[in-house]
Amino acid sequence: MKKRKILFLGETYRADAITWRKGLEEFGDFELMTWELKTPSNSFFNRIARLLEFTTALYRVNKIIRKEKPDLVIAERTTSYGFLATVSQAPMAVIAQQGITDLWPIHSFTYPLKKVLQQYAFKNAVLIHAWGSVMLPAMITAKVDLSKVMVLPKGIDVAAFYSKSTVSFSKIKAIVTRSLTNEYRHETIIKAFGLLHDQGHDFELTFVGDGYALEDLKQLTIDLKIDQKVRFLGRMPYNALPALLQQANFYLSMPNTEGVSASLFEAMASGCYPIVSDIEGNREWISPQINGALVPVDDYQALANTLITTYNDHLHRINAIAINQQKVKAVGNYATNMTLIAQKYHELIDKAQKL
Structure with a gap:
């Protein structure tokens, strides 16, 4: 029997995208093709260039559709790629909301345009993914037909990330696996470790990922005299991530907005104690004093205090890890969810083919 074809529109290097495509190939027996914009949105001028590139995107995507004849087009985000999928010559388009709204940042000059594109995509997609229930309120506000919405995270490869280790760490070894961009508020994390350093606490802090804020973050570690204790590993192969997480005892993520974070699932499965920002997207998965900690956005003093308090409460961390690993197995197993x-x-x- 001939394999069904899917054209994926989105950044292929992103871990979320890799999981999505890999799961469809492995558990759906699909043949996957990809297309993405080439210009990164890492500066004002690049965002302008990316917008100009987007003006020719429809022609290029339709050319692929006419040649390859995919049965379905799927797209990350409900704005750029999602709009492109729904306005193209695709026989059907499935789109995924990546954040709580995808309309971000709210003060961007492109915000009004994104809102129009999203409304069109919502109306014309045959299926809309919400990777968690936290995404539903924005869809309801946008008057989305909820019968088209599938609420289910992609999940992660639990077997790859799961750790049975009960190693007792002699110091705080924290890891961050989010892109090095301003919306993730990595400076809050570095400032917290600056306080720990001033208080005489030993630690290791590792950043995995790349982004335009790298040099500024490196300079901040130098200014706070902690550069010898902070590692910036850059973007790593996805299959290297489980081992890096399993070598840490804390996972940190401090964004001011969040949808459903696969990075958080990966850390939970790997045995890292999660300390994340107190925002709606994280509250869905983390309950304070039970399976992790929530810290107010940009409050580096609270983060520093939470790190010390939690590090000294070994029994609580062990219990939290057990809860998290069970939770990810139950709701975040990509073999089950991607099937x-x-x-x-x-x-x-x-x-569609019977019509």
Whole structure:
């Protein structure tokens, strides 16, 4: 039987995108093709250039569709790629909301345009992914037809990330696995470790990832005299991530907005104690004093205090790790979740071909 074809629109290097595509190939027996914009949105001028590139994107995507004849087009985000998928010559388009709204930043000059593009994509997609229930309020506000919404995280490869280690660490060894961009508020983390250093606490802090804020973050570690204790590893192969997480005892993430974070799932499965920002997207998965800690956005003093308090409460951390690993197995196993997603795609294709 001939394999069904899917064209994926989105940044192929992102871990979320890799999981999505890999799961469809492995559990849905699909043939995947990809297309993405080439210009990064890492500066004002690049964002302008990316917008100009977007003006020719429809022609290029339609050219691929005419040649390869995919059965389905799927797209990250409900704005740029999502709009592109729904306005293209695709037989059907499935889009995924990546953040709480995807309309971000709210003060951007492109915000009004993004809102128009999103409304079109919502209306014309045959299926809309919400990777968690935290994404539903924005969809309801946008008057989305909720019968088209599938609420289910992609999940992670639990077997790859799961750690049975009960090693007792002799110091705080924290890891950050988010892109080095301003919205992730990494300076809050570095300032917290600056306080720990001033208080005489030993630690190691590791950043995995790349981004335009790298040099500023490096300079901040120098200014706070902690550069010898902070590592910036850059972007690593995805299959190297489990071992790096399993060598740490704390996972930190301090963004001011969040959808459903696969990075958090990975850390939970790996045995890292999660300390994350107190925002809606994290509250869905983390309950304070039970399976992690929530810290107010930009409050580096609270983060420093939480790190010390939690590090000294070994029993609580052990219990939290057990809860988290069970939680990820139950709701975040990508073998289970991607099988359900793949089945839904096959149903959509079968239905369309019978019409």
